[in-house]
Amino acid sequence: MERSIADQLETLHAAAFGWALHCCAGDHARAEDVLQNAYLKMAREQTRHDGRSTFKTWWFGVIRLTAHEEFRRLRYRESLLGRLLLQVSGQEQDPRPSPSRRMELDERAAELRRCLAQLPARQAEVLHLVFYQDLTLNEAAEVMRVSIGSVRQHYERGKARLRSLLQPDPHP
Amino acid sequence: MKPHPDDDLLARFEHARRCDREDAPAWRPELLEQRPAARRSSVLWSWHPAALAAACVILLAVFLGGSMHDEPRLSEALPPLFEAPAGELFASLEPSPLAFEAPSDFLLTDHFTLSIP
Numbered sequence: 314m315e316r317s318i319a320d321q322l323e324t325l326h327a328a329a330f331g332w333a334l335h336c337c338a339g340d341h342a343r344a345e346d347v348l349q350n351a352y353l354k355m356a357r358e359q360t361r362h363d364g365r366s367t368f369k370t371w372w373f374g375v376i377r378l379t380a381h382e383e384f385r386r387l388r389y390r391e392s393l394l395g396r397l398l399l400q401v402s403g404q405e406q407d408p409r410p411s412p413s414r415r416m417e418l419d420e421r422a423a424e425l426r427r428c429l430a431q432l433p434a435r436q437a438e439v440l441h442l443v444f445y446q447d448l449t450l451n452e453a454a455e456v457m458r459v460s461i462g463s464v465r466q467h468y469e470r471g472k473a474r475l476r477s478l479l480q481p482d483p484h485p
Numbered sequence: 486m487k488p489h490p491d492d493d494l495l496a497r498f499e500h501a502r503r504c505d506r507e508d509a510p511a512w513r514p515e516l517l518e519q520r521p522a523a524r525r526s527s528v529l530w531s532w533h534p535a536a537l538a539a540a541c542v543i544l545l546a547v548f549l550g551g552s553m554h555d556e557p558r559l560s561e562a563l564p565p566l567f568e569a570p571a572g573e574l575f576a577s578l579e580p581s582p583l584a585f586e587a588p589s590d591f592l593l594t595d596h597f598t599l600s601i602p
Contacts, residue, residue, distance in 0.1 A: 323512050330509040331502060345510050352516040422501040444491070444498035472494065479497065 321368050322355070328446055332373050335441045336380030339426045343383060351379045370448065370455040377438075377456060428478040436471030439464050 322329075330348055337343040354360045354375065362371045429437040435457065442453040454464040489495065 319514065319517055322517070323514070326512045327506045327509045331505045334505055341508065348510075349516060356517045419500075419504045421497070422504040425497050425501050440494070441498075444494055445502050472491065475494065 318355070318362070318368075322352070322372070325369060325372060328369075329372065329376055331445060332441070333376050333380060335429075335438070335445070336377055337383070338430060339423075343387070347376065347380045347383050350383065351376045354379065366455045367452065370452045373442070373446070373448075373456045374458065424480065428475055431478055432471055432474055433467075435459070435463075435467045436474065439467045440471045440475060443468065 329351075330344060333344040333348045333351075334341065337347055351372075360375050362368055365371075366374075429440065432440070438457055439450075439453050442448045442456055443450065448456070450464050450468060451461055453468075454461045457464065
């Protein structure tokens with residue numbers, strides 16, 4: 314792999330983890346798996362940046378797609394047949410965070426995540442990309458693979474809905 | 486300075502970002518050094534057409550071998566069960582209805598019997 318690409322991936326690593334975490338509804342273990350699988354795709358050259366968009370928006374698109382693949386796999390594992398096979402193979406594990414981990418989670422960040430989870434997925438995605446990742450609406454549209462008009466609509470509706478869900482911030 | 490209309494949301498997301506960055510796993514450059522594994526898997530995939538062709542040949546051979554082997558017809562393979570000559574069953578017990586010949590006017594009563602002078 315080219316040195317410049319590896320450098321860009323390293324620079325984006327923390328932001329990419331935050332995006333993976335959002336795509337996995339705050340599940341740290343799954344977000345780590347998703348990010349690792351995305352890196353493997355890059356290493357195996359299963360995906361390549363063709364220069365039509367910025368590296369960041371392209372890379373976030375790859376992570377989003379990988380998270381969706383992981384979600385489909387997880388849905389199968391949670392199905393009756395999947396659970397049966399996991400029990401037989403003895404690989405069953407609890408995906409929920411441990412109680413100690415839950416205690417560690419910051420309450421304000423957890424509240425934001427809870428409220429985002431109540432929004433339609435597209436609205437939550439665009440709010441995360443704009444406010445958390447500092448992307449423009451055009452860049453968010455590229456990551457989400459929807460039109461700019463659609464993104465603008467999700468953005469406005471999402472903001473209004475999120476404000477109605479959040480408690481007034483005691484630490485503005 | 487005029488406050489940004491979305492400052493409240495920006496502050497929330499900024500706080501969440503700081504929390505997540507503390508929890509983010511360390512950067513592992515070795516994840517990007519996976520090319521040998523990819524090559525192994527591509528070698529594995531290159532065997533698939535050959536394996537598929539071999540399986541097709543075997544299936545074809547089994548199918549053709551099975552169809553060329555002549556099996557006797559079922560009617561020929563079964564032993565003859567009823568070789569007795571065709572005839573009436575229980576002919577000795579009662580007269581056969583087939584042998585009865587009724588007269589043409591046997592149902593008519595006597596006064597209906599026409600007498601031609």
